[in-house]
Amino acid sequence: xxxxxxxxxxxxxxxxxxxxxxxxxxxxxxxxxxxxxxxxxxxxxxxxxxxxxxxxxxxxxxxxxxxxxxxxxxxxxxxxxxxxxxxxxxxxxxxxxxxxxxxxxxxxxxxxxxxxxxxxxxxxxxxxxxxxxxxxxxxxxxxxxxxxxxxxxxxxxxxxxxxxxxxxxxxxxxxxxxxxxxxxxxxxxxxxxxxxxxxxxxxxxxxxxxxxxxxxxxxxxxxxxxxxxxxxxxxxxxxxxxxxxxxxxxxxxxxxxxxxxxxxxx
Numbered sequence: 001x002x003x004x005x006x007x008x009x010x011x012x013x014x015x016x017x018x019x020x021x022x023x024x025x026x027x028x029x030x031x032x033x034x035x036x037x038x039x040x041x042x043x044x045x046x047x048x049x050x051x052x053x054x055x056x057x058x059x060x061x062x063x064x065x066x067x068x069x070x071x072x073x074x075x076x077x078x079x080x081x082x083x084x085x086x087x088x089x090x091x092x093x094x095x096x097x098x099x100x101x102x103x104x105x106x107x108x109x110x111x112x113x114x115x116x117x118x119x120x121x122x123x124x125x126x127x128x129x130x131x132x133x134x135x136x137x138x139x140x141x142x143x144x145x146x147x148x149x150x151x152x153x154x155x156x157x158x159x160x161x162x163x164x165x166x167x168x169x170x171x172x173x174x175x176x177x178x179x180x181x182x183x184x185x186x187x188x189x190x191x192x193x194x195x196x197x198x199x200x201x202x203x204x205x206x207x208x209x210x211x212x213x214x215x216x217x218x219x220x221x222x223x224x225x226x227x228x229x230x231x232x233x234x235x236x237x238x239x240x241x242x243x244x245x246x247x248x249x250x251x252x253x254x255x256x257x258x259x260x261x262x263x264x265x266x
Contacts, residue, residue, distance in 0.1 A: 049082070056080050101114075140221050208236050
């Protein structure tokens with residue numbers, strides 16, 4: 001178990017949430033820009049990013065930082081991974097479904113994570129070997145045992161490939177009897193599975209900052225996490241499936257077929 005203080009990390013992420021709320025509901029066109037990769041950026045992303053990085057460097061200087069809003073990849077496989085605002089499109093449009101996500105990996109293994117939804121005052125936290133929590137109360141995944149009636153989170157996606165793959169995954173899950181919903185903030189979707197609010201989430205390809213904070217929380221809550229074909233999840237590439245254990249294989253059967261079909265397209 002890491003010796004990182006979860007309490008200090010929770011203070012940092014709550015402070016970041018306070019900054020985000022100062023901007024929430026007030027974003028104008030002048031506050032928005034489009035990054036080189038086509039994703040949305042707001043002045044709030046940058047303000048939160050500055051606060052979080054400064055706080056992490058002060059409290060935990062032993063680890064380098066990878067952030068969505070800073071170019072460059074730290075050397076080695078131990079680092080903080082930060083998404084200042086996950087769900088920027090939601091945030092920018094006044095939708096409260098957004099979060100600040102901070103995760104620590106050590107030797108490539110998720111060790112500590114916090115995901116904070118300031119608009120909903122939901123603080124998820126977890127430490128490897130130490131359990132998972134929502135606002136200080138221990139959480140566990142749901143007891144869902146069947147795809148029939150299962151609640152699955154699956155974003156619509158932006159790229160043509162994601163739209164195509166997620167459409168096929170949605171169709172497969174729906175045919176199996178599941179209810180599929182899009183919310184567009186991966187860190188919170190992972191935590192929704194961890195808390196039992198949802199039974200699974202999937203995505204054909206997310207960045208490390210989208211998942212690093214939530215992964216250890218979900219694992220400590222009893223979730224299974226793999227890539228789309230059921231192999232070990234690589235933090236830095238590939239798709240992801242997070243679910244309560246009983247329905248993981250049925251979901252991976254669907255996502256694996258979609259992945260194979262996509263590969264066959266060339």
